[in-house]
Amino acid sequence: MKRTLTKEFLQSKTINLDNKVAIITGGTEGIGLAIAKIFLKCGISGVAIADNSKDKGVESIQKLECEFGDNRVLFFEGDMSQSKPFDRVFKETIKHFENVNIVVNNAGIMNDVKWETQINTNLSSAVIGTLLGMQYMSKTCFGQGGLIINVASIMGLIPSSGYPIHTLTQFGIVGFSRAIGNINHYDRTGVKITALCPGLTNTKLLKQASYHAINDKFHKEFKEESGGCLLQKTESVALATLNILHDSMPGSVWVVENNNKPYEIRFPEVADMRFKNKC
Template identity: 35%
Template sequence: MFTIKDKVALVTGAGSGIGLHYVKEMFRNGLRAATIADIDPSKGDQALKEIAQEFGSNKAIFVKTDVTVQKEVEAAFKKTIEAFKNLDIVINNAGILNDDIWEKQIAININGTVYGCLLAWDYLQKYRSGNEGVIVNIASITGLTSFMSIPVYAATKHAIVGLSKSMGVKEHYDRTKIRVLTICPGVTDTPLISDFVTSYCLPAFEATYKVDLPRWPKQKPEVVAKGLIQALTTGTNGSFWVVNNSKIQNIPHLPEVLELPK
C-alpha cells in the first residue's frame, strides 16, 4: 500500500483554496516536503507561513509558477529536486472558472494540466523515493456531467477526465509504475465559487446560471482534501474520486462507451 509518510509532493495552484488544503492534509499524514507552485506570490508567502506554523519550518518551498508557461512549470519541478532530492506526488490543481475569458481558462485548466502530466511522467520515474509515483489530476463534477451556464469550463474538465483516463491505463502503469488518479470535486466553498459573478458566463449562456450551478450543494474544502488522502492511499491506477455534497465516492474505472470490434 502507498503511504504518504516521507514522500515529497508538488502541487500547482496550492497558494490558497483546495490546493492548500491538499498540502496541509498530506502533511498531517506524514508528508516530508511540498512545493507550492502558484502564480500569486502573496498567496504563496501566506501558505508558507501557515505551513511553518502548523508543521514546522523548511517543510515547503514556494515557486512562482504560471502553469500556462511550460518553462515555469519545469522550473518548479527542478527546484523541487534541488530542495528535496525526490518527487513522489504531483497534483495538477491550478484552475480558474471564467468562461468570459475562455481562451485563458483553456490555457490554465488544460495546457497547465498537460504540462504537469508530461513533466511528472519524466520526474516521477527518475526521482521518486519509493517504487511508485502518483499523478493526481483535479477535474470536477463538471467533467462528468453537463453544466449549461459554463460549457467551456465543463469542456476543460472533460478534457482532464479524458487525459487521466488515457494516461491511467494498465499498459502505462506496467511500464512506468506511475499511478494516475483523478479527483472530481463538487461545488466547494473557495474564492473560485464565492467570487463568481454571472458576467463570468458567456453572454449566450448567462440566463441559465440561476438554474444551474447554485442548485448544487456547497461543501467545505476540507472534505475534498480527505478524499485526496483516500485516493492516494487506496486508489487504484485510473480511478476517479467524486467528492460531492460532502461524500467521497470511488469510481475504479469510468465505463467505456465503445468496445473494440472483435
C-alpha cells in the same frame, strides 16, 4: 448511506506519508491549500506549492510553516501553463527534497469570458504537470514511481450549459487522465494517474464565477443546474485525496460531493455502448 468525512475518518485511516514529497499547483488557497495541509498533517516530508500569486503564496507559506514547522514547504511563483517554469518547480523541488512522489495538478479558473486563459490554466497546466510528473517519477528514468492526481470538477462528468468552455476543460482533464492513466503506462512507468472531480466546493473560484459569466442568463442556468447540491468544504476534497492515494486504480475517476466520502465513477465500455445502440 454514504459516510461523511470527519476528523474521526481521518484518524481511522492508516496514513503515513513519511519520506514522501508532493508538488501542488494552485496551492496558495482553496482546495490546493487544504490538500497541502492534510498532507503535512499526515507527516509528508515536503510540499512544493506552485502558484502565480506571489503575495498569496508568501502568506500561505508563512501560515503553513507556523503550523507545521520550517523546511517542509517551498513556494514557486510562475505560470504553470508554461513548460519552463513548471519544469523548474520539479528541478528545484528534487534539489531541495531529493525526490518527488506525488503531483496534484489543481490550478484552475472558472471564467468563460477569458476562455483562452481558462483553457491554458485548466487544461494545459494539467497536461504539462502530468507529462513532467511521468518524466521525473518514472522508473524508466531512475524515478521511484509515484501518483498524479488531476483535479477537475463535477463538470468533467456533467456538462454545464452556463459554462460550456469551462466544461470543455474539465471533460478534457477527465479524458486525458483516463487515457494516460491506462494500465500500460502504469506498468511501464510506475506512475499512477487518476482524476478527482469535486462537486460544488466553497472556494474563491466558485464565488468569482458569477462575475465572470458571459451574461446573467448563463450564470442563472448554472445556478439552476447545480441546485440541490450542498456547498462542501475544501477539507472534504483534501480528505478525498487520501482515499485516492490508497484505494484508486490507474486511470480511475473519482467524485467527492456534499461532504461525503469519494466514490469511483464506472464508465461503460465502448463495446457495451455499441451493443446497446444496436438493440
